[in-house]
Amino acid sequence: MKDELLARRLVENEVLARTNNIKAGNAMDAMSTKIKAVFFYCECSRKACREQIPLSVAIYKKIHKDKNRFFVTPGHDTSSVESVEERHPSYWIVQKYDIEAA
């Protein structure tokens, strides 16, 4: 039970980080599509994490097309709630096991 609560809280942290990034992404969208890379906050489950990841808006949007996908700083994955789908030099893409069921 305790683990379940912990897992839920970890996911909530990630969803919160993503919500903030979505707002930033939308604001940037309106500004320009010419910007090559933008710094987004790492969407890992560590509440205190303030790592920033340079991503092109196109890549950022591609990742967020799937609501269970998040991007994190390499090594910031939490194996109890997600699996690493893609490893890139500056960021990893993680896939949540199942947010709805949590």
Ligand SMILES: [Zn+2]
């Ligand atoms: Zn992080």
